[in-house]
Amino acid sequence: MTQAKVAELLDSNQFLQEFQVKGWVRSFRSNRFIALNDGSTINNLQCVIDFENTDEDILKRITVGAAIGVKGTLKESAGSQQRVEIEVNEVKIYGDANPEEVKLTILSPKRHSLEKLREQAHLRVRTNTFGAVMRVRSKLSFAVHSYFQQNNFHYVNTPIITGSDAEGAGEMFKVTNLDLKNLPKNEDGSIDYKKDFFGKETNLTVSGQLEGETFALGLGQIYTFGPTFRSENSNTSRHLAEFWMIEPEVAFCDLDGNMDLAEDFIKYVLKYVLEHCKDDLEFLDQRLSNEDKAKPKAERSEMGLLEKLHFVLDNNFKRVSYTEAIDILKNSKPNKKKKFNYLIEEWGADLQSEHERFLVEKHFKSPVILFDYPANIKAFYMRLNEDGKTVRAMDILFPGIGEIVGGSQREERLDVLQDKMKALEIDEKELWWYLDTRRFGTCVHSGFGLGFERLVLFVTGMSNIRDVIPFPRTPQNAEF
Amino acid sequence: MTQAKVAELLDSNQFLQEFQVKGWVRSFRSNRFIALNDGSTINNLQCVIDFENTDEDILKRITVGAAIGVKGTLKESAGSQQRVEIEVNEVKIYGDANPEEVKLTILSPKRHSLEKLREQAHLRVRTNTFGAVMRVRSKLSFAVHSYFQQNNFHYVNTPIITGSDAEGAGEMFKVTNLDLKNLPKNEDGSIDYKKDFFGKETNLTVSGQLEGETFALGLGQIYTFGPTFRSENSNTSRHLAEFWMIEPEVAFCDLDGNMDLAEDFIKYVLKYVLEHCKDDLEFLDQRLSNEDKAKPKAERSEMGLLEKLHFVLDNNFKRVSYTEAIDILKNSKPNKKKKFNYLIEEWGADLQSEHERFLVEKHFKSPVILFDYPANIKAFYMRLNEDGKTVRAMDILFPGIGEIVGGSQREERLDVLQDKMKALEIDEKELWWYLDTRRFGTCVHSGFGLGFERLVLFVTGMSNIRDVIPFPRTPQNAEF
Numbered sequence: 035m036t037q038a039k040v041a042e043l044l045d046s047n048q049f050l051q052e053f054q055v056k057g058w059v060r061s062f063r064s065n066r067f068i069a070l071n072d073g074s075t076i077n078n079l080q081c082v083i084d085f086e087n088t089d090e091d092i093l094k095r096i097t098v099g100a101a102i103g104v105k106g107t108l109k110e111s112a113g114s115q116q117r118v119e120i121e122v123n124e125v126k127i128y129g130d131a132n133p134e135e136v137k138l139t140i141l142s143p144k145r146h147s148l149e150k151l152r153e154q155a156h157l158r159v160r161t162n163t164f165g166a167v168m169r170v171r172s173k174l175s176f177a178v179h180s181y182f183q184q185n186n187f188h189y190v191n192t193p194i195i196t197g198s199d200a201e202g203a204g205e206m207f208k209v210t211n212l213d214l215k216n217l218p219k220n221e222d223g224s225i226d227y228k229k230d231f232f233g234k235e236t237n238l239t240v241s242g243q244l245e246g247e248t249f250a251l252g253l254g255q256i257y258t259f260g261p262t263f264r265s266e267n268s269n270t271s272r273h274l275a276e277f278w279m280i281e282p283e284v285a286f287c288d289l290d291g292n293m294d295l296a297e298d299f300i301k302y303v304l305k306y307v308l309e310h311c312k313d314d315l316e317f318l319d320q321r322l323s324n325e326d327k328a329k330p331k332a333e334r335s336e337m338g339l340l341e342k343l344h345f346v347l348d349n350n351f352k353r354v355s356y357t358e359a360i361d362i363l364k365n366s367k368p369n370k371k372k373k374f375n376y377l378i379e380e381w382g383a384d385l386q387s388e389h390e391r392f393l394v395e396k397h398f399k400s401p402v403i404l405f406d407y408p409a410n411i412k413a414f415y416m417r418l419n420e421d422g423k424t425v426r427a428m429d430i431l432f433p434g435i436g437e438i439v440g441g442s443q444r445e446e447r448l449d450v451l452q453d454k455m456k457a458l459e460i461d462e463k464e465l466w467w468y469l470d471t472r473r474f475g476t477c478v479h480s481g482f483g484l485g486f487e488r489l490v491l492f493v494t495g496m497s498n499i500r501d502v503i504p505f506p507r508t509p510q511n512a513e514f
Numbered sequence: 515m516t517q518a519k520v521a522e523l524l525d526s527n528q529f530l531q532e533f534q535v536k537g538w539v540r541s542f543r544s545n546r547f548i549a550l551n552d553g554s555t556i557n558n559l560q561c562v563i564d565f566e567n568t569d570e571d572i573l574k575r576i577t578v579g580a581a582i583g584v585k586g587t588l589k590e591s592a593g594s595q596q597r598v599e600i601e602v603n604e605v606k607i608y609g610d611a612n613p614e615e616v617k618l619t620i621l622s623p624k625r626h627s628l629e630k631l632r633e634q635a636h637l638r639v640r641t642n643t644f645g646a647v648m649r650v651r652s653k654l655s656f657a658v659h660s661y662f663q664q665n666n667f668h669y670v671n672t673p674i675i676t677g678s679d680a681e682g683a684g685e686m687f688k689v690t691n692l693d694l695k696n697l698p699k700n701e702d703g704s705i706d707y708k709k710d711f712f713g714k715e716t717n718l719t720v721s722g723q724l725e726g727e728t729f730a731l732g733l734g735q736i737y738t739f740g741p742t743f744r745s746e747n748s749n750t751s752r753h754l755a756e757f758w759m760i761e762p763e764v765a766f767c768d769l770d771g772n773m774d775l776a777e778d779f780i781k782y783v784l785k786y787v788l789e790h791c792k793d794d795l796e797f798l799d800q801r802l803s804n805e806d807k808a809k810p811k812a813e814r815s816e817m818g819l820l821e822k823l824h825f826v827l828d829n830n831f832k833r834v835s836y837t838e839a840i841d842i843l844k845n846s847k848p849n850k851k852k853k854f855n856y857l858i859e860e861w862g863a864d865l866q867s868e869h870e871r872f873l874v875e876k877h878f879k880s881p882v883i884l885f886d887y888p889a890n891i892k893a894f895y896m897r898l899n900e901d902g903k904t905v906r907a908m909d910i911l912f913p914g915i916g917e918i919v920g921g922s923q924r925e926e927r928l929d930v931l932q933d934k935m936k937a938l939e940i941d942e943k944e945l946w947w948y949l950d951t952r953r954f955g956t957c958v959h960s961g962f963g964l965g966f967e968r969l970v971l972f973v974t975g976m977s978n979i980r981d982v983i984p985f986p987r988t989p990q991n992a993e994f
Contacts, residue, residue: 073732160732189655211688253645473615
């Protein structure tokens, strides 16, 4: 008797062989047909019961949500819905699911809103949509590792708890093990952080970039892939307080190389999931199309999910300087007709989501890489161009998602970096180690950050970022 | 002109071809021989300069730590130390490294203590030892993902910030964005956590297991691999406040299956790094052997590093029940001669590190899986055996490292779990979602946790856990 997964059996040709398979009942029709799912695939295995020879008590306990095991023979199915089925010899009930209680949960066999699914995040992986999203997420994350490892990048775990707050002023969560009810104080009444676990104030990281740079300037090319945090009070469908970020960093690489890397990387991972998540993506494609049908025509997507993924794969990302983009926006219809909430009047304006969407979705109709942004709207570590007013920054904008990648060539010149930090009142003592990398064998280097959940959002066609991470953390919500 | 990595060129037979290679100077002898390293391998590329035709100013700037690029021809080397070398046509200095300043750092070409390396954690990846450790760490982490993905496990990112503290009472870091200088208070003087970001008290996770279980009971088999935290004040060579943990969880799997999985998994990743990190492991093997030579004979390792890795690969882990282990320990020499700090007198004793080491290193001389521990020294979620006093727990003990894996079959019976929680005063309301998994289609399931840094420690032969993670977090230390 071979123990098998549903996914294997659905692909199997070992007819008349005996198998055992275990999973959860998705439906039970006519006291005969069990649709069994074990999480290995979105598809269910039809298990056909000989109800006349099955104990009445067992039959009653085959209910939606119950955990069962069946032993039986693999057969070609007579039905048109499936290629194979199991002719069951024996059913075992492992865990019941009381139908009256199941009714109150999202396990009950009817359509539930995504909001309701979120409230039962501990069960939602047992629904078709969420199961598919989580399998795709898993494969995507492996594609990320595979890409970088194949290209000889070294994976680096930069610290989560950080004592340096140079980057995220104001948006960082504090980490402490002090007793908040009885905080130790200095003589002047301030909090005595020397008594805290780390002997100083510490926060949750907003980015591993600065530490990642120190590793790239030794190992050559590295990537991080870990959780990052923002305590920003943004209750939107695109923001999470805790999310996973991918940050490659490459020594001896300039901004053009950085763009090439980002584009090649994104295309690789899309291609990977198209190959490895066929069933799940087809389901999600269908799901999106059904959602769309319920919408007014004007709000429907121009492309289906799979079509959109192939479109990104098959086309070059359009590379446009910030200055060109401003020109396009200034002369655009929505700007002239004052349809933008923020009108673009002059060079130097920070682009809003509405502008990015216009460029990507209306003007270029393709992913866009914007580069060479004004220095004063970008971070201190980005390399100053010869013009003295722009920096070698790039953002990659995706249809429907907006910014999916933010990166730059880093300022490798010690003196320029010091001047910039002085101007922005960033304490050199805080970043002595970062400056050291510019003292000892500095070189041109570049990197970018990609918010993993934005990528999952794009690939799965979901519309709320809370539906692409197992247990979302957002303002006023840290359940489970 | 082909841009190439040092690792490629050292393996190349493309003699007389022109290459460009960029990296950092490790040494410069006789104004002629540059040892160039770019992080792609532990080995350096010999670049031979024609100093008579090279600008004096350039020659002076080729110093230890400088970032340079060379263009030249790949040749077979006349020297005995290397197979190939680059005959240099052109040198470019990207970033200088002032020799007077380099002297004060760990980049200077002499032996530095591991303690000193830790103080300059931003530069230590440019040393042989630490570069090797970090490359092995990267490959090990990919081996982890590869193993589980090949075996159809789904990767799950369980939450880092958690509102549930059922497991880690007292050892968790608090996460907050309240202003500690001005904490909002309720009328009774207690802190008003409703005003905090998540509207409640939150902590950093100590384990993703409970959330992981909810996913396994839907997706079938999952694994996590992410950071976990302990605010325990343990200043030892085996403890970190922030470390990475791997936690697989499998539905329909009992403790025996769990042991099989753990052993198979560990052997896979060891085999993987033996195949993919040959040069680095040979270096680390040699390093350990040199360290050993400096020690008194009694303290030396019985096996070399590579020998030890092969030994674990080639032998079955010894499976021993807690009860058998207590018998062995009670009758052991160190117990009878009162050499143990904690003498083993009766069944029920919690095993200390000295006992574990005796079992692994002296008695069995192999990795040991201890199982069926007394219920009262183990966690509430472990499955109670029929004897009513032991639980289906397992610990895997490794030579030199001690506990590397802790796992169990989980208590899948709702009533037994509820009784246990009541006895331990764990609030059911805190874990309503966890209990739900036992209400709706519960089943036998098992999983384990493996501290990734302990694995890296074992594989690299390093002796302090702070030397196998990029930026260690320990009591009074969150630098960088």
